[in-house]
Amino acid sequence: MTTSPRVAVLAGGLTHERDVSLRSGRRVAEALRTSGLEVSVHDIDADLIPALVALRPDVVWPIVHGPTGEDGAVSHVVELLGLRLVGSGPHEARVAWNKPVAKAVLERAGVHTPAYATLPHTLFRELGATSVLDAIVARLGLPLVVKPSRGGSALGVSWVTTADELPRAMVECFAYGDIALVERAVTGTEVAVSVVDLGDGPLALPAVEIVTDGPYDYDARYNAGRTEYFAPARLTPDEAAAVAGVALRVHHELGLSRLSRSDLILRPDGVVEFIEVNVAPGMTETSLLPQAAEAAGYELPALYRALVEASL
Incomplete structure (x- = not known):
């Protein structure tokens, strides 16, 4: 390893989260340059390879x-070029990116x-939307959370409190993907736990507590003022250890590498519920891993x- 590694930061792409990715990439690049490294920043386009x-x-x-970033596609191209990565490999990223698959893997591991129910858009045309939605409510109850099965930054996510709200939530979800994940809403203390591995094994950073007036949606995540964060979270030592343990379990069971961020809810009865994991956490000024x-x-x-x- 050289004393001053050359780092290529990849940011951007043609997704709904392009702006957030560019902001994250710029902040990481600035920090790495401050640490003395040689850094270049590249968009995801025809000039990249x-x-x-x-x-x-x-x-x-x-x-x-x-897509193309968190689903492992870009990482796969980097590996095909024989280059090293910061972060999880393409196969592990692909599993983590697919929320229903990640949930199934973790359920089997006892997390x-x-x-939840996973519902493709085509199913509504084939079976009839009304019958499918009635079955969802009968099985999962209310309230519900509707979200794309693959995606981030809370794009296409809706909180549903009545059955009448469900059709519109499904339409908004399908605007961001062709498969919807509908899950039973869980209340409690919402926290994000980041995991980093600096060479001595995965380490859980202090949980960050998220308090919003309304849903923790895209605007609440990236526009300062709508959300209040507590870092570290206002948890007892036992609660902090519990959420850290789940985040480390997620990181291990999904085979993730170097860094991840698990979004969790600590229920009033002390049970920690896994919501989703991110293998390319945001690095903006309001992002959770930097906090x-x-x-x-x-x-x-x-x-x-x-x-x-x-x-390296």
Whole structure:
């Protein structure tokens, strides 16, 4: 390993989360440069592969949110070029990206997750929307959360409190993907627990508690003022240990590498419910992993450099 690795940060792409990815990529690149590394930033376009072939960076850090980034596609291309990655490999990323598949894997491992149904758009045309939606409510009850089976940043996510709201929620969900995940709504303390591996094994950073006036949607996530964060979360030592343990279990059972962020809900009875996991966490000024890192006492440039060096 060289004393100053060359890092290629990938950000952007043609997804609904392009702007967030660009903001995340810029902040990581700035932090890595502050730590003394040589960094270049690349969009996901026709110039990417020629640029990586010419540059031959020591490591590539994909910070691409949404399809092609979090689904492992870009990581697979990086591996095909014989380059190292910061983060999970393509196969593990693909499982984590598919929310119903990740939930099924974790359920088998004993991790609690809300009851759910996975419904493709074509099923509504074939069976009739009314009958399908009636069956969902009869089985899962109300309230419900409707979300795309693959996606992030709460795009296409709706909280449904009455049966009359469900059809519109499904329409909004299908605008972002052709498969909907409908799950029983769980109430409690909403937390995000980030996991990093700096070479000595996965470590859970302090949980970040999320408090919003209304749903934790796209606007609440990326526009300062709508959401209040507590880092570390206002949990007892036992509660903090419980949510950290679930995040580490998720990271292990899904075979993830270097960094991940699990979104969890701590129910009033102490049960931790897994909601979803992100293998390319946001790195913007309001994102949760940077908040957790700072709560743990890390300087971001040093932490990001350590992730790069561990990946080498």
